[in-house]
Amino acid sequence: MEEEVIELISQLPQIYPNRSIYLATEFLVAKEYASGISERIIRIPEQLHGEYKINSKVLYAALKAGIPLLGLEPEASTLQKVVTEAKQFPIDSHSYTYSISLLGMRFRNQKWVQSIRQLREMDPDALIVVYAGSAHVCYHFDFNLPSALGGKSFMTLFTPPKDLVEHNPLYRYVKIDRNLQEEFSASSDAKLVTTWQKPTKYKKIMGADMVVVFHPKK
Numbered sequence: 001m002e003e004e005v006i007e008l009i010s011q012l013p014q015i016y017p018n019r020s021i022y023l024a025t026e027f028l029v030a031k032e033y034a035s036g037i038s039e040r041i042i043r044i045p046e047q048l049h050g051e052y053k054i055n056s057k058v059l060y061a062a063l064k065a066g067i068p069l070l071g072l073e074p075e076a077s078t079l080q081k082v083v084t085e086a087k088q089f090p091i092d093s094h095s096y097t098y099s100i101s102l103l104g105m106r107f108r109n110q111k112w113v114q115s116i117r118q119l120r121e122m123d124p125d126a127l128i129v130v131y132a133g134s135a136h137v138c139y140h141f142d143f144n145l146p147s148a149l150g151g152k153s154f155m156t157l158f159t160p161p162k163d164l165v166e167h168n169p170l171y172r173y174v175k176i177d178r179n180l181q182e183e184f185s186a187s188s189d190a191k192l193v194t195t196w197q198k199p200t201k202y203k204k205i206m207g208a209d210m211v212v213v214f215h216p217k218k
Contacts (some may be wrong), residue, residue, distance in 0.1 A: 004158045004214060005131060006061040012127070013065055020126040023062040024116060026108075026136065028071030037118040042069040058131060070119060072132070074111035081107055093143040106143040113148045134159075135166045138207035160216040168207045188215045199211060 012021050022041070028051055031040040042048050045063050048056075051071070059069055082098050098104040117127060130137060130145060137145045137155055146153035157167060164171040176184075176192070184190045192213040196203045203209050 001158055001160075001214075001215075002057045003217075004212060005058050006158070009058070009062050009067060009129060009131075010065050012129070014065065016127050020123050021067045021129065022070055022119060022123075022126055022173065023059070023067050023129050023131055024070040024072050024112075024119065025059070026073045026112075026130040026133065027059065027131065028069060028073065030071045030074045030076075030111070030115060032074060032076045037070075037115070037122050038072060040115075041119075043070070047183050067129075070115065072112045072115055072130075074108060076109055077106060078104070102142055105135060105141075109145055109148055112136070112145060116145075116149060134207070138167065139204045140168060140207040154210070155203075155208045156210045156212065158212050159212065161213055162216075164213065170206060182214075188217075 009023060026044070034040045042051065043063070046062060048059060048063065048069070060189060062069060078099055079095055082095050083096070099108065112130075116130070119126070119128060132145075134157055135141050138157065139155060146155060180192070184192050193210065195210040195216055
């Protein structure tokens with residue numbers, strides 16, 4: 001997964017040489033105490049040490065490619081929300097359970113929208129890439145980020161075969177040509193790529209504009 005994402009973001013500066021590019025991610029805690037959005041942006045590796053939650057390779061690769069980072073995960077606001085709802089200081093399991101619930105996902109995405117809109121106001125012509133779990137960004141999930149933000153978006157789902165149904169139960173019914181399936185199974189480096197290049201209602205149902213299925217590394 002990390003290798004696929006790194007390969008993608010490393011090419012972005014060459015594809016969009018005249019645009020600012022930012023990587024906004026749930027794998028960095030939002031610096032909610034900062035006075036403005038510019039103070040929340042990480043531009044050099046030294047600023048990143050100890051800040052990331054997981055997937056640090058992708059974050060360092062983005063900085064190496066000259067792409068600044070913006071943390072999206074509103075841990076402080078989420079904790080305060082749980083305290084308000086539960087009327088007591090929560091233990092870790094309470095915060096986690098709320099965070100992954102439908103209400104929690106909606107709350108977190110609302111906070112993400114605020115951060116991304118602030119970034120857009122600061123740099124209106126920038127390309128903003130959101131690196132996050134599918135439940136936040138795929139079109140078929142409740143209060144998904146592209147729908148909440150509005151405007152133009154392109155959603156790419158990277159996944160190993162075993163996780164397809166977790167991302168969307170409808171993938172259980174997608175039939176793959178037998179010869180294509182055999183070619184995919186025969187090579188550990190093979191990928192299955194499906195994309196809709198023209199507007200279609202089906203991407204809203206299937207959740208993405210492009211799906212890249214890869215073999216997990218052993």
